[in-house]
Amino acid sequence: MDQLAWLPPHPDLGAALASARTEDNPQALLATAARLSGFRRDFAATGRIDRLAQRAIAEGATPKSAGLAPYRVAVLASHTVDHLLPAMRVAGLSRRLALAVHTTAYGQYRQSLLGEDPALAAFAPQMVLLALDARDAPLELPLTASDETVEAAVAARVDELRRLWRRARQRFAAQVVQQTLVPLDPPLFGSFEALVPASPWSVVERLNAAIRAAARAEGVLLLDLAWEAARLGQGQGLGDAVRWHQAKQLVSHALAPLYGDLVARIAAAAAGLSKKCLVLDLDNTLWGGVIGDDGIAGIKLGQGSPTGEAFLSVQRYAAALGQRGVILAVCSKNDMAVAEAAFAEHPEMALKRADIACFVANWQDKASNLRQIAQRLNIGIDSLVFLDDNPAERDIIRRELPEVAVPELPEDAADYAACLASAGYFETIAFTADDAGRGRAYAAGEERRAAMEEATDMEGYLQGLAMVLQAREVGPAELPRTVQLVNKTNQFNLTTRRTTEAAVEALAADPRSLALSLRLRDKFGDNGLIAVILAQPEGDALRIDTWLMSCRVLGRQVEEATLAVLAEAAAARGYRALLGEYIPSGRNGMVEAHYPRLGFTPCDPPPGAVPEARFWRYVLDAAPLPPHAIAIETQREQVLTP
Structure with a gap:
């Protein structure tokens, strides 16, 4: 499995890490570790980056001077997590966080929250992650248990979790995150499993459904590992039987970088560091072909061809992001009138011009245009995600504007949306009606800006x-x-x-x-x-x-x-x-x-x-x-x- 596929590969990460070890300036070393965290990496490389960062901090580097926000996460687990901590810290670096991670003794999460844990109290976590597994406190139900009996057992277990969540908030005023459960036992009934209330997978599924409902009611966030397991498929490093029996590892070493990123993106969202704006290239990103050369009728978009449908899926995903509150912008080397005409005249366009809060199409370099977009929208340049099919353009933006997130897109446009989703740039901790209307609010802001430019009397305006x-x-x-x-x-x-x-x-x-x-x-x-x-x-x-x-x-x-x-x-x-x-x-x-x-x-x-x-x-x-x-x-x- 390709770890962190949205990150660009480094031409020689091993050599870069070896060179960084000779750095004797702690602040420069921490900055280097943060920069290298933004490349694709496996478990070994992640560990090496973490050692560089930890050495830099031990020698006096300050996270804030490196543009990193300090954030404290306590991981209270019922499975082994020590091998995951470096991955959490390094993923934090890639999301502008200096994560301090504290763990309690294996399986002692109840004692740490309900009793006295001086070390946890001294750590004063800002986030508490309850990383539990499906074998922790099993419900012990007979296979013949009725639907009502299973529901009662599930409700009792979730009530216990509610008490733990409330205790964590009461003691630390921390954001609580609950990990959902990954089935560890093989199914007993095959496709009939879901029809037996007390079957192993049915019980886990019901527990997860109840956990999600309770979390929504309690203001608790989810690390939805069950959904991640479903996305990855069996045998991809979650719930591996060998690793479990050897070391009670729910998450394998191979999957540690991805797990660390799942934790870090939630922490980044809680710390206010999620991205806000998706900036879209046009030619060969939102449609196939070059609009200036091929014309509106000649671009590939919509039903009738695999290529056209692939680009349509990109537009639909971008539109859905806009509906959930992500600001949409366009940055394209193009003629403005020609580019805008595609939105108005092409019958298969899923994105409409009104969906775009800031539309920039000209022949200037894209780095300058991205700065202009951030300025016009009144958001930080570090709030932008730039989607562009051109590897050369992606490389330029990463070099000129390292604060901008630039996913490494796959070759086929059919995979663009999945790549963007996997990156977790727009992780959130809430969704409200205001969020849904944010794109239109920013578009209206452009109308206000245009009206202000035409005004001659500010007070009258x-x-x-x-x-x-x-x-x-x-x-x-x-x-x-x-x-x-x-x-x-x-x-x-x-x-x-x-x-x-x-x-x-x-x-x-x-x-x-x-x-x-x-x-x-x-x-x-x-x-x-x-x-x-x-x-x-x-x-x-x-x-x-x-x-x-x-x-x-x-x-x-x-x-x-x-x-x-x-x-x-x-x-x-x-x-x-x-x-x-x-x-x-x-x-x-x-x-x-x-x-x-x-x-x-x-x-x-x-x-x-x-x-x-x-x-x-x-x-x-x-x-x-x-x-x-x-x-x-x-x-x-x-x-x-x-």
Whole structure:
């Protein structure tokens, strides 16, 4: 099996690793390890990269200086996982994470969560992975057990898992991830297996279905190893009988790099590092042929030929990604009018021009165009995934823009979608109605940008947008999307603190604290949830623990309108002032002057503040609030502001 097939092969990974061992600068060594993690690798090469990275950190390299976000994962397992830890750390490097991984004693996950485990408590995990196997705590049902008996046994087992999940959240405020179960015993009844309630595979299937339903209800994420086993097929390194009996290994050494990546992509999503935008080449990527030479009628697309159907499948998968919230863009060396005409005139196009939030077709180099796309969409260049059939173009982008993810596409377009899906660039920790509308929101942003370029009077332009800011205290309906936004926003984020649903729920339940979600709509459409405020008491002030906003609404006086909402909420709770905090993260420099620009004045940090934090104070009755052109709706009433 080709491990990590979406990653490009290195011309000589062994030689590169040998050369890296001579590096005596720890920071440079860590950067090299992170770069090499982005190439296709087996178990041995993965271990060598991990040793380089661990040596660099031991010698003083700092992950943040290498552009890596530290993240702590505790793996509580009922099967052997020690051989998987290097793969998790190296996969983390490839996804811009410096993973610290802690494990407990083999099979002691219950004791570690329900009892006292000082080492686990000191580690303070941000994520807890329950990596369980199908032989752990078997249900011991007779084959003649009725459907009702099996259901009751499954429910009891899942109730135990619920208690463990809740305990993990209670103790660590961590994101909990549950691994689904891979059948280890061979089926007894052949194709009749599913019709016998207590057969081995039926029981595992029911357990997995119940685990998935419970996880959805509890806000627990899944590492769905059962689906991965179904995708890979039997005998591909999951549940191998020899490895199990020798060392209680559910996952073989050969499959370790892929398993590590499955863990790392979930951690990256929880840390807000998943990709946001799929940028598509056109010729021989979305259709066969060259539109400028072959014309609309001459390109290969749609029913009637294997090649045309293959490209149609690529478009359908891209459209489905757009429907789940991935921003779609086009970057093509082409004539703009000709390229856009294909979307409007070809009868078999599954993607429509309205699906594309940013369309760039010209004869400039693609690296420059990708920078332009990121700028126009107000997202980081590291939020992009670039899909291009041309190996030379892929190589150029990897060299010029290493932050951009560029999957190594197979030769046949029929496999493009599967390759993109396997890479896990768009892993998520939630899916909401706002996510589904994100593509249209960004497309509307392009319309706003065009309107602004035509405007001669900025104040008149803003008034003409007819903007309405809706502020709501975070409740059950807003909770998943609120937490998702907190955990993935990096640029307009004053502190870049991450959180969990349990933590936000607790804050929202405290009458002295504040948890606000803010939505913005205008004449072009609904921008969805665009800002989150989390604040708590600090003496006579309301301390703003988290203030983040979507970059697509910048320059529209939303910051000033949000301050008005904050001031009203703080005054209603009896506070005299607002206390703003800024913690530099390396990616949020754009908001360094946010508080002084709004009229806050510098002040001393409160007790317990992190050394790098800077604080500003805003006395509520000292001066008029900054003006803005936005109407504000609260839960109680609508207040029109000039």
